[in-house]
Amino acid sequence: DITLQTESEVLGTLLGKVTLGCQILGGKSAMSSTVSWQKDGQLIYTQLGNKGTAHSGYEGRASVDSTKLASGDISLILSNATITDKGTYTCQFESAKKNMELKLGHLGSRPVFVMKKISSPRSLTLSCNSEGWYPRPTISWTASNGQTLHPEFQQETGPRGMLQVQSKVTLTAEEGLKVSCRMNNPTLGAETQETLKISGEFPPDVSPWLIAFWVVFFLIVIAAAVAFYFFKKKRDAIKEKERQAKEAERQPLLEHSETDKKNVKEDYEKLKKELSDARLVNDSEWKRIQSKKVANVSLTKNSVGPEFSDGNRYWEVDVGDRKEWKAGVKKKDVAVNKDTNTNDSVWALSCGETSGYCALLPTPFPITPAEPPKKLGCLLDYKEGQLTFYDAERKHRLYTFDAKFEGPVQPFYQ
Numbered sequence: 001d002i003t004l005q006t007e008s009e010v011l012g013t014l015l016g017k018v019t020l021g022c023q024i025l026g027g028k029s030a031m032s033s034t035v036s037w038q039k040d041g042q043l044i045y046t047q048l049g050n051k052g053t054a055h056s057g058y059e060g061r062a063s064v065d066s067t068k069l070a071s072g073d074i075s076l077i078l079s080n081a082t083i084t085d086k087g088t089y090t091c092q093f094e095s096a097k098k099n100m101e102l103k104l105g106h107l108g109s110r111p112v113f114v115m116k117k118i119s120s121p122r123s124l125t126l127s128c129n130s131e132g133w134y135p136r137p138t139i140s141w142t143a144s145n146g147q148t149l150h151p152e153f154q155q156e157t158g159p160r161g162m163l164q165v166q167s168k169v170t171l172t173a174e175e176g177l178k179v180s181c182r183m184n185n186p187t188l189g190a191e192t193q194e195t196l197k198i199s200g201e202f203p204p205d206v207s208p209w210l211i212a213f214w215v216v217f218f219l220i221v222i223a224a225a226v227a228f229y230f231f232k233k234k235r236d237a238i239k240e241k242e243r244q245a246k247e248a249e250r251q252p253l254l255e256h257s258e259t260d261k262k263n264v265k266e267d268y269e270k271l272k273k274e275l276s277d278a279r280l281v282n283d284s285e286w287k288r289i290q291s292k293k294v295a296n297v298s299l300t301k302n303s304v305g306p307e308f309s310d311g312n313r314y315w316e317v318d319v320g321d322r323k324e325w326k327a328g329v330k331k332k333d334v335a336v337n338k339d340t341n342t343n344d345s346v347w348a349l350s351c352g353e354t355s356g357y358c359a360l361l362p363t364p365f366p367i368t369p370a371e372p373p374k375k376l377g378c379l380l381d382y383k384e385g386q387l388t389f390y391d392a393e394r395k396h397r398l399y400t401f402d403a404k405f406e407g408p409v410q411p412f413y414q
Contacts, residue, residue: 002028002096011188014106014134014162018081022091022098024072030093035064035074038090045076057084083134083161105187106162108133111194113181113222115215122173124215126196128181131164137183137191139167144178147171159402173198173215196222279370279396286395289314289379297411299327305411307332310382316392317376317413319351325414326350326360327376329387332408347387347401348412349376359399367399378411 003025012018020037024030035047046053047064054062061079068075074093078085086104090097108130116125128139141149149169156164171179175198182193198215281289297305297315305315308329317327328348330336336346348360349367357372358364369391377390387401 002026002094004091004093004096004098006091006098006100008099009101009103012078012081012085012102012104013188014081014083014104015160016081018078018085018102018104020076020078020089020091020100020102022074022076022093022100024074024093024096026072028072030069030072030074033094035069036092037062037076038092039085040087041090047074103187104134105185106132106134107185107188107190107192108137108163108165108183110192111181111183113194113196113219115212115219116168118212118215123170124173125168125170126179128167128169128183128194129165130183130192131158131162133163133165133183133185134161135185135187136163137165137185139165140182140184141167141169142180142182143171144176145174175199194222279398281390281395281397289377289390292379299411299413302414303412307408307410308380308382309405309408312382313380315378315411317378317411318374319376319413320374321372322351323353324351327411327413328360328378328389329380329409329411332410336412336414344403347403349389349399357398359401365399369398370394370396373398380409380411382409 005023005025007021010018010020030047031049033048036043037045042055044055044058045062045064047066047069049069050066052064052066054060058078063077063079064074065077074091076089076091081104083104086102088099088101090099109132111128111130114127114129116127118124128141130137136155139151139153141151143149149171152168154166154168158164165183167181169179171177177198178195179198180193180195182191184191197218199218292312292314294313294315297313299305299315299317319325319327326336326348328346330348331345334345336348346360350358350360350364352358355364357367357369359367371391371394373391373393373396375392377392379386379388379390381387382405385403385405387403389398389400390396391398
């Protein structure tokens with residue numbers, strides 16, 4: 001008789017690698033017989049000797065380590081786990097079968113506090129925001145003075161089925177009050193939290209604007225520590241302002257009266273200032289970005305840098321006063337030209353005398369820098385699939401690509 005040993009329950013992280021352990025007891029080799037894996041009764045993978053076959057939906061993601069078959073290890077390895085991968089799996093070798101349950105979760109970003117409103121001189125509403133959760137987290141609020149808090153909860157489904165969550169409370173402000181927001185993933189048993197300390201004097205007749213000043217001041221200090229976890233909505237707002245700035249720039253002033261011309265110019269300048277303020281990177285975040293700088297990337301004209309397939313990397317490209325250039329990252333062995341598929345092989349910014357500054361998308365997206373950048377900063381987060389460009393001299397964020405990198409990528413400059 002053959003006996004299989006497995007765990008009844010396996011925990012895994014979304015987008016990560018999960019091993020569903022299955023061992024033949026007694027040291028029997030699995031080299032000469034077929035190993036099969038099923039999910040919810042459907043065959044997903046078979047292995048015979050050194051040859052493995054993954055079925056629909058699991059191609060390139062499911063495998064068995066053939067080097068361990070001789071010792072009876074027939075564990076299934078799943079890469080880039082998705083929400084649809086959770087369920088009941090069956091490990092089978094000859095006549096022996098064993099079931100296990102795969103549960104998946106994802107720990108979201110560290111919470112960010114946002115002040116929503118001031119209802120009275122001593123009453124304010126705070127929001128605790130986070131993204132990248134699965135499943136829905138449990139959220140708890142505590143205040144250092146023991147006051148009872150009654151949170152409201154909202155959620156939205158974000159990329160890859162993960163959740164963006166928001167919890168709001170209204171509290172009574174006082175000097176030295178500490179407020180904590182804790183979010184817990186019930187599947188993984190992991191949590192993240194943030195604490196806000198409110199400072200300032202709050203007499204009964206204090207002006208609401210004084211409360212707003214102190215609360216906003218300390219929220220800014222906290223936000224500096226977690227600025228990397230900005231939300232997608234902010235990026236969308238920046239893109240919308242870029243679009244509005246472009247439209248205002250193209251609007252023909254000659255068709256308006258002198259008063260209309262003045263109003264249009266003022267609106268355009270206001271849009272540019274709002275866009276510039278939204279892009280500004282604070283000193284704390286800039287120091288964190290600079291700490292990722294790599295020494296082995298030194299790009300000159302028409303050059304390519306080293307390969308990257310993991311981690312965070314930052315480098316700078318000196319574009320100077322050149323009128324035409326392209327800079328960013330590309331898949332290994334991809335030649336960058338006008339016919340290159342920018343959707344899944346090249347992620348870059350370009351500058352042209354007629355086209356101006358653009359993000360290279362299937363339809364180029366226009367960008368309106370406050371001033372022409374002379375030194376381009378590039379921050380690559382391979383695991384999260386993000387490439388962010390900066391005006392390195394002014395510490396302005398220019399554009400962020402959301403991508404899914406598959407295989408090595410290389411910095412380039414043309």
